Amino acid sequence: MEQTQQKPQFPSEEVTLPSKGLLYPEGSPLRSGVIEMKYMTAREEDILTNQNYIENGTVIDKLLQSLIITDINYNDLLIGDKNAVLVASRILGYGAEYSFKLPHPKTGEMEVVSVDLTKAEDRYIDESIMIKGKNEFEFNLPTTKINLTFKLLTQEDEKKINNELKGLKKINKKASPELTTRLKYLIQSVNGDYEKKTIREFVDNNLLARDARALREYVRSIQPDIDLEFNIEFEDGHIQENVTIPINASFFWPDAEL
Numbered sequence: 001m002e003q004t005q006q007k008p009q010f011p012s013e014e015v016t017l018p019s020k021g022l023l024y025p026e027g028s029p030l031r032s033g034v035i036e037m038k039y040m041t042a043r044e045e046d047i048l049t050n051q052n053y054i055e056n057g058t059v060i061d062k063l064l065q066s067l068i069i070t071d072i073n074y075n076d077l078l079i080g081d082k083n084a085v086l087v088a089s090r091i092l093g094y095g096a097e098y099s100f101k102l103p104h105p106k107t108g109e110m111e112v113v114s115v116d117l118t119k120a121e122d123r124y125i126d127e128s129i130m131i132k133g134k135n136e137f138e139f140n141l142p143t144t145k146i147n148l149t150f151k152l153l154t155q156e157d158e159k160k161i162n163n164e165l166k167g168l169k170k171i172n173k174k175a176s177p178e179l180t181t182r183l184k185y186l187i188q189s190v191n192g193d194y195e196k197k198t199i200r201e202f203v204d205n206n207l208l209a210r211d212a213r214a215l216r217e218y219v220r221s222i223q224p225d226i227d228l229e230f231n232i233e234f235e236d237g238h239i240q241e242n243v244t245i246p247i248n249a250s251f252f253w254p255d256a257e258l
Contacts, residue, residue, distance in 0.1 A: 010038040012069055015088040017081040018122040018224035023135040023152060028076065035070040037085065040093030048252055061155070063252075064089060075156035078135075080225035082155060084122060087226055090251055091117050100250055102232060105240050115230045115245055125224040136188055139218055141211040148215070149189045152223055157185050180204065183212060186219065 014034045021033030029035075044066055053059035064082070065074050067089050077085070090098070099114040129137055135151045153161075164181055183203045188194060190202045232243045 010041065012036050012038045013088070013092060015085055016122065017078075018084050018226060019078050019081050019125050019152075020224070022125055022127060022130065022133070023078060023224075024076065025134075029070055029072045030076060030081075035068055035072060035085065037067045037088060037092060038069055040067065040089065044093065060086065067092070075154065075159065077155045078224065079153055079155065079158065080123075080223050083228075084226040086247070087117055087120055087228070093252065098245065098251065100246055102234075102240075102243065104234055104236075104238070106238065111234055113232050113234060115232070119230070121227050123223070123225050123227055126222060129222060137222065139215055141208075142214050143208050143211050144206075146206075146211075147191050148187055150186045150215070150219065151188050152219070153182075153186060161185055179212070180207075183207065183215070186215075 014036050017030065017033050017035065019033070021028075021031045024030040044063055047053065047063050047066055048059060050059065050062070053062050061074070064085055068074065068085070096116050096118045097114055098117050099112055101110045102113050103109065104111055127133075131137060131149065136149050137151070139148050139150060140146070141148065161178075161181055165178060168177055168181070180203050184200050187199050187203065190198055193199075228245050228247075229242045230245060231239055231241045233239050
């Protein structure tokens with residue numbers, strides 16, 4: 001009798017999503033607010049060193065897709081939830097202690113400092129500001145008083161934004177429309193008008209810089225995410241507050257030269 005080959009079982013952990021799953025549609029596995037991830041193996045280290053993935057900027061996405069066990073559409077992940085999964089993958093792979101170099105604020109000399117990644121706290125979504133319990137929010141522009149609705153961006157949105165920017169670069173190499181392109185995907189309606197043409201024309205011709213900044217700041221303030229700001233203590237006891245830790249090569253290679 002032919003024996004069925006069993007899939008290897010790896011230890012895994014459940015990761016809580018900062019969105020609590022509330023911004024995903026009913027029926028999505030992400031709606032539960034948790035996803036299961038396996039511990040990193042040698043296979044994932046192969047992914048981290050794959051030069052093709054590194055050069056085309058997909059190495060982190062390939063890594064996370066390999067580690068996530070829950071049957072999800074990876075492109076549905078909200079960016080803040082993806083960041084939480086990224087930190088969890090580092091902890092599961094190499095432990096919670098993360099060391100990196102930081103200039104001392106008084107001497108300017110680079111010093112190696114460390115943080116405990118398990119101390120990074122999730123910033124959860126405020127359910128009361130959601131429109132009809134979905135990924136849509138209201139914002140009144142402070143200067144022009146125009147009413148907008150917007151959504152929080154997903155991995156799929158980021159891919160579309162990057163592809164659009166690449167296309168625009170081919171047309172005009174000096175163009176740098178990242179902010180306006182991102183706003184065109186972020187904004188969902190203008191004074192109740194959901195037409196994409198209306199939104200794009202509004203961003204290009206009528207959105208004041210001060211209103212755009214206010215919108216971006218509000219989005220940052222409500223976005224569910226993982227807080228990567230730490231108070232860093234140097235060897236001499238000096239503490240630098242609210243340092244955003246760098247996500248670089250040593251984040252996944254703690255034994256690499258700092």
